[in-house]
Amino acid sequence: QQPVQSPQAVILREGEDAVINCSSSKALYSVHWYRQKHGEAPVFLMILLKGGEQKGHDKISASFNEKKQQSSLYLTASQLSYSGTYFCGTEMDGNNRKLIWGLGTSLAVNP
Amino acid sequence: NAGVTQTPKFQVLKTGQSMTLQCAQDMNHNSMYWYRQDPGMGLRLIYYSASEGTTDKGEVPNGYNVSRLNKREFSLRLESAAPSQTSVYFCASRAGQSNSPLHFGNGTRLTVT
Numbered sequence: 307q308q309p310v311q312s313p314q315a316v317i318l319r320e321g322e323d324a325v326i327n328c329s330s331s332k333a334l335y336s337v338h339w340y341r342q343k344h345g346e347a348p349v350f351l352m353i354l355l356k357g358g359e360q361k362g363h364d365k366i367s368a369s370f371n372e373k374k375q376q377s378s379l380y381l382t383a384s385q386l387s388y389s390g391t392y393f394c395g396t397e398m399d400g401n402n403r404k405l406i407w408g409l410g411t412s413l414a415v416n417p
Numbered sequence: 418n419a420g421v422t423q424t425p426k427f428q429v430l431k432t433g434q435s436m437t438l439q440c441a442q443d444m445n446h447n448s449m450y451w452y453r454q455d456p457g458m459g460l461r462l463i464y465y466s467a468s469e470g471t472t473d474k475g476e477v478p479n480g481y482n483v484s485r486l487n488k489r490e491f492s493l494r495l496e497s498a499a500p501s502q503t504s505v506y507f508c509a510s511r512a513g514q515s516n517s518p519l520h521f522g523n524g525t526r527l528t529v530t
Contacts, residue, residue: 308476335515336515338519340519346523347507347522347523347524348460348507348519348521350519350520353518355515393459393460395460395519402473403448403467403468404465404467404473404475405450405462405465405519406475406476407452407459407461407462408459409457409458409459
């Protein structure tokens with residue numbers, strides 16, 4: 307049931323782009339994306355509901371491919387502040403509210 | 418606006434001791450969650466409460482119990498702590514809508530010796 311995130315780790319230079327993927331073997335109702343910095347709580351980025359939508363948030367956007375049961379998080383023109391661990395959380399049923407997380411993708415942005 | 422408040426922030430227990438982690442939210446949220454986070458393991462769901470009066474097991478419920486005391490409060494109890502329960506524990510809450518985000522507390526760092 308746990309979603310699979312890839313890659314496990316990414317190292318970027320400031321200004322470069324990255325894509326983080328989150329896939330599930332089961333049909334998904336929603337996908338949540340969060341970023342966590344060391345020693346802090348995860349911080350909300352965006353939610354995508356089934357229906358194959360795409361959302362944007364400054365230079366961070368995401369898509370949800372319902373056919374593939376996969377979501378991708380796009381980080382463009384990365385900034386130092388983007389460093390952290392990115393987690394996707396998935397919900398298979400909109401009614402039972404059970405939210406399960408992937409293992410995370412560690413992103414380091416260097417000057 | 419306090420959001421989600423967890424207490425305590427840090428705790429050291431000896432094996433076999435019991436304790437309760439407290440969580441309260443002031444956002445009138447329906448759903449509340451307890452996660453544990455270990456290095457390389459991500460966030461694992463221990464128990465959750467979809468709405469007041471209901472609780473359900475998550476991925477790793479063994480060794481834990483929960484109580485949804487009222488709409489605001491959701492506590493996590495370790496009856497007989499084990500070293501394997503050394504972890505950072507996060508409480509989170511969310512509103513009733515399907516597109517509502519999780520709001521996390523600041524975490525409790527628990528060490529069991």
